[in-house]
Amino acid sequence: MELNEQNIGCPYCGETISVLIDRQEAGTQYIEDCQVCCRPIVFQISEDMSSNLVVTVCCEDDVV
Numbered sequence: 001m002e003l004n005e006q007n008i009g010c011p012y013c014g015e016t017i018s019v020l021i022d023r024q025e026a027g028t029q030y031i032e033d034c035q036v037c038c039r040p041i042v043f044q045i046s047e048d049m050s051s052n053l054v055v056t057v058c059c060e061d062d063v064v
């Protein structure tokens with residue numbers, strides 16, 4: 001199993017958070033509370049053309 005560490009910025013407070021992403025999570029999305037401001041961050045995991053894992057974060061309000 002391959003874990004990738006990625007740094008993202010909290011969409012609410014801007015704090016940098018490191019997350020561990022499992023390659024099997026590509027194409028999925030999940031919600032995890034920010035460790036700093038405790039608001040729910042939506043993580044979307046995808047793969048780019050070179051099979052690199054890409055993590056996109058957004059506010060819960062942006063997700064329909």
Ligand SMILES: [Zn+2]
Pocket residue numbers: 010011012013014015034035036037038039
């Ligand atoms: Zn935050």
